[in-house]
Amino acid sequence: DTEVTQTPKHLVMGMTNKKSLKCEQHMGHRAMYWYKQKAKKPPELMFVYSYEKLSINESVPSRFSPECPNSSLLNLHLHALQPEDSALYLCASSLSRSTRGAFTDTQYFGPGTRLTVL
Amino acid sequence: QKEVEQNSGPLSVPEGAIASLNCTYSDRGSQSFFWYRQYSGKSPELIMFIYSNGDKEDGRFTAQLNKASQYVSLLIRDSQPSDSATYLCASEHSSASKIIFGSGTRLSIRP
Numbered sequence: 001d002t003e004v005t006q007t008p009k010h011l012v013m014g015m016t017n018k019k020s021l022k023c024e025q026h027m028g029h030r031a032m033y034w035y036k037q038k039a040k041k042p043p044e045l046m047f048v049y050s051y052e053k054l055s056i057n058e059s060v061p062s063r064f065s066p067e068c069p070n071s072s073l074l075n076l077h078l079h080a081l082q083p084e085d086s087a088l089y090l091c092a093s094s095l096s097r098s099t100r101g102a103f104t105d106t107q108y109f110g111p112g113t114r115l116t117v118l
Numbered sequence: 119q120k121e122v123e124q125n126s127g128p129l130s131v132p133e134g135a136i137a138s139l140n141c142t143y144s145d146r147g148s149q150s151f152f153w154y155r156q157y158s159g160k161s162p163e164l165i166m167f168i169y170s171n172g173d174k175e176d177g178r179f180t181a182q183l184n185k186a187s188q189y190v191s192l193l194i195r196d197s198q199p200s201d202s203a204t205y206l207c208a209s210e211h212s213s214a215s216k217i218i219f220g221s222g223t224r225l226s227i228r229p
Binding site: 031033041042043045048050055056088090105106107108109110111112 | 210
């Protein structure tokens, strides 16, 4: 089973709202990722959690706040977003990065959350 | 800057022909390479990964890796209209826990 789930599928929010995106996997993966993807562009990495600790923050604005409550769950808290933050938000997971290798680096993506900021 | 480069296309291939997608990478320390397929409005779906020089076959798909030339390719045999999608090439970053995506090649299979 290589399933990563994300909720909600679609989200519309105003610039003053606070909302959260949720991602879940039950594959025993210990690395989880948040990506942002604009139309006709590749996924753009935002955050990486490895063994429930934040290991990479790609200089993402503080209006995006990640959280990893346990090894299966990853949240992205949203606050005071701008219309240009409208995009497809993708979660992915991989086995781990404690040792390098194609098997452990392979990332599996969830279906994404389509976010619209008004 | 670690980069992965792909021709953006669109690459138009007749149904039943072989589609050839190419990718180059700059990080000589990269060991693992990935091909993802992405349909419009959907999330990327892993097609295959490769880490050894040479060819790796999986059904109609063959990935090819040449580390000396820093070149990765994906061949799709007997192309079907359902293969029409954007194909993303990615390489493992040699010193960070992430993969680097190319900009993707849009493939169109014409009936």
